[in-house]
Amino acid sequence: MTNLGHHRVVVIGAGFGGIGASIKLAEAGIEHVILEKAGDVGGTWWANKYPGCRCDVPSHLYSFSFALNPDWSDTYSLQPEIHRYLRKVAEDYGVVDRVRFDTEVTAARWDDATKRWLIETSAGSLSADALISAHGFLSEPAVPHFAGIESFTGQVMHSAEWDPSYDVSGKRIGVIGTGASAVQIVPLVQKQAKQLYVFQRTAAWILPHRGRPIRAWERALYRRVPPLQRLVRQLVYLRNEFLILPALLRSKRLDLIRKMAYDHLEAQVPDPELRAKLTPTFAPGCKRLTPTNDYLPAISAPNTELVTDGIKELRGDEIVTADGVARKLDVLILATGFRVTDNTFPARLTGRDGRTLREVWDAGSMGGYNGTTFAGFPNLFMLAGPNTGIGHTSLVYMIEAQLPYIVGALQHMRDNGVAALDVRRDVQAAYNEMIQRKLRLSVWNTGGCSSWYLDKYGRNSTIWPDYTFNFAKRLKRFDVESYYQEVAPTEAPAQLVYG
């Protein structure tokens, strides 16, 4: 295996997390390298190329606070534009030069003897004093298993593994799923399809989409007067914090959202029978809210059939539902989302006692401290880790809130000759108790749905249950008192260890 040497910090992934981390590490003068499995930066915004892919968080908010983009062409950006933005930020800040592309991390193991992470990749092995895992919240496609899928003669594509060269026009198309990606894919493929089947297990809450193109003069204004864009961003942020979050967190005033969605449904779907099928049975917000103006009309279109019977099997070129009906398909689109609470990447991270993070999580529950560190996994920092997700604002905000904490930890190590930082178990346990206490009444826990927010124990291990500015406040300073430190022997002074 090729030896790729030693680095102070290895960052896994070059999406929002990895790029942000690299910029802040460079500012603090901390040497590092980024390992990216793909051939380009962008992470989930590089991988997801399905038609209509768009961020459901307002553009002004969905960007780094230190690199605002006055050129967003729409109040809700499409994927190519977000990817271009990330690419530009990565180039402007010199991040691209620090990325090792086409290098997938296959295993990383903490070595207690040398106080280092030993990392195996598809391109060779390397070691690091610290590991920042920015492998992504939504990075691993969730692929449901259907009987007979191996013998299915049509094309199968997951939304996150879309083949742009595949032409859907004139085809018989099946879409499985009704979540955030399905509501974006369906309207676009419906227009070109000969016949479209949408397989729905649970009806989603469809809200009116308020997006609109940003006019040229607005963009010119943002370019000339950056504080103005900052103000708009701040207003969007505050609206989401104080209007949407309290409703989700305490399951209150959800009737407003319900009424908005019902009105929307009534206006867009005239057929009462279809409307009944499209009416959700759980509280709005329990699953991620999906705003769109095009999905419901596409479902009502003559070439679309909404199938609510469960899928039994695939057979040749047919998909068979539980009621025995077989439908012929050319392509099956899996808009089935991502493995979040059962992401397998943590199975590649092995801690102090020889267990992987996945094993630790499976034995108890997916959890950590400050969404960032994990007892028994020294010098491991995760971006967008457990309970850093949100349903009301931008994940980029959460990632940015984690960065000063991680940089603070690495600076503490450098300045004090600390070789290892391991979070106290009692602190981590108390933190997770606090999180679960706060989530008890939230719509995610009480809304009566199964969602990717909940793990196999039914525990909500994805959502941050408070205002996001409180998360940022918590992580502003690195709290060394919550960690066991291992001091590097004085024979090898700090300068030597950290080169």
Next chain:
Amino acid sequence: MSWPDAGNLRWTPTVRVPADDGTEIAVEILGDAHPGPTIVFTHGWTFSSRSWHYQRMLAERYRLVLMDHRDHGESGRGPREHRTVDQVGRDLLAVIRATCTGRDVVLVGHSMGGMTILALAAEHPELFGDQVRAVAMVDTSAARDYDDAFGLRGPLAKAFTKNWATELALMVADPARAEQRRRSGSRVSVAVSRFLNFGTKPDRRLTRFTEAMSAATPAEVVGDFWLTLDAHDKRDALATLGNVPTLVIVGDRDRLTPVAHARAIAAAVPGAKLLEVRGAGHVPMLEQPEVVNAALRELVESIPARTADVARRQRVRS
């Protein structure tokens, strides 16, 4: 748990262990019925075993042994020339032998108590990894640093350091007069004790208790032991602690044995873990007992099973 009582420092020893020179060492045993390792606590300079007030609750889970050093608390007076850290280290050994036969031991030492553990390690390195299975060093030092000035700077540092030296010299030279000058329990005395021992915003009940505990230690004893602390250098013994899980705890506002001392210990003991307690001074076990107790519990639980134990358990299973 209630506050420690400044007005009631006396206690009744469970046993009195004779030291090698005949001096009686007062020992309290708590949670005697618990199997598993015994945690032996050894206190700091001018303090007594009462400084472990909040660690007594660990007796719910573990067997605890608390000792008063010679000439401190309920222990007997020994000869003046035996007031050394090395002798206290031998006293600790006597206590372990008398109270922990056939049992694993976790040593917890605060300040001079930590130095006591190092003295034991220097004389009996073979115990560490054998009977002694883990060590916690709380706000202590492996060697005196003559540049320490109680976190003070400039002329204030000089004045305080000079006064400190004068007072202690008087305690050695003329203990009776020094005793008179101490004015124990006075506002000034409490303020000085608070300044030296505590971090941010200590409760008054704690500062008064700590001052009272120190005041109960005779001036002569304070002075004599200072001489031995002043000459203290047990850095060579640190490597011995590497044979067992070692936890180093320090208040990040400690003025008597600042963080640098803890860090030096953690650097010299292979595999040692360092825990900085935020806002605490020299007495985190009194200031933030929940942090110290949680860390001690984790230390005890981290003790690796003996190979013999493992073998026995496997035999039982099969």
